[in-house]
Amino acid sequence: AQSVAQPEDQVNVAEGNPLTVKCTYSVSGNPYLFWYVQYPNRGLQFLLKYITGDNLVKGSYGFEAEFNKSQTSFHLKKPSALVSDSALYFCAVRASQTGANNLFFGTGTRLTVIP
Amino acid sequence: KAGVTQTPRYLIKTRGQQVTLSCSPISGHRSVSWYQQTPGQGLQFLFEYFSETQRNKGNFPGRFSGRQFSNSRSEMNVSTLELGDSALYLCASSLSTGGSTEAFFGQGTRLTVV
Numbered sequence: 001a002q003s004v005a006q007p008e009d010q011v012n013v014a015e016g017n018p019l020t021v022k023c024t025y026s027v028s029g030n031p032y033l034f035w036y037v038q039y040p041n042r043g044l045q046f047l048l049k050y051i052t053g054d055n056l057v058k059g060s061y062g063f064e065a066e067f068n069k070s071q072t073s074f075h076l077k078k079p080s081a082l083v084s085d086s087a088l089y090f091c092a093v094r095a096s097q098t099g100a101n102n103l104f105f106g107t108g109t110r111l112t113v114i115p
Numbered sequence: 116k117a118g119v120t121q122t123p124r125y126l127i128k129t130r131g132q133q134v135t136l137s138c139s140p141i142s143g144h145r146s147v148s149w150y151q152q153t154p155g156q157g158l159q160f161l162f163e164y165f166s167e168t169q170r171n172k173g174n175f176p177g178r179f180s181g182r183q184f185s186n187s188r189s190e191m192n193v194s195t196l197e198l199g200d201s202a203l204y205l206c207a208s209s210l211s212t213g214g215s216t217e218a219f220f221g222q223g224t225r226l227t228v229v
């Protein structure tokens with residue numbers, strides 16, 4: 001079975017400070033991991049993905065994520081938060097072996113960047 | 116390049132009615148997936164279509180169905196609507212099915228059942 005956990009419903013950070021949004025996953029075999037962001041009344045926007053190789057993945061808008069196989073984690077990070085980063089963030093996983101295309105999503109973390 | 120287009124954006128239906136939602140994927144994308152998003156259940160997978168064939172189905176009752184046309188456009192249908200079907204329905208398109216391919220989402224259709 002595949003699953004994703006985002007342990008924090010809400011993360012608050014001051015503008016200019018680094019931010020981290022946490023994600024852990026459970027999947028049989030090697031995972032494909034994704035981060036998406038959702039702004040109010042909008043769909044999900046793709047940020048970045050991990051397939052294989054370098055554990056540090058860089059994505060859109062200055063975001064990056066670190067894959068840690070031993071901790072089964074894929075935390076989203078940004079060195080300096082902007083007020084415009086305030087949104088709902090979703091981590092998702094897809095198992096490489098199943099052949100199924102569906103993504104399993106976490107419950108989401110609401111990020112608020114305080115001016 | 117146009118993104119994923121979902122129509123309509125908003126719908127209000129009465130219990131017992133049926134509804135059809137439409138999704139036009141990004142040009143060249145052959146895989147279309149549907150997800151239901153609710154505050155209580157989060158994002159849940161409904162089904163995936165690739166080359167007009169349903170490839171995978173989530174754990175939803177048979178009232179939820181879908182199809183894909185030869186131009187990759189997809190529709191989903193919900194019959195005998197229930198209050199609990201109120202949700203944001205998201206369509207996602209991908210170049211191919213499975214694996215490392217990222218999905219691109221439309222803005223969704225907000226369905227309200229009264």
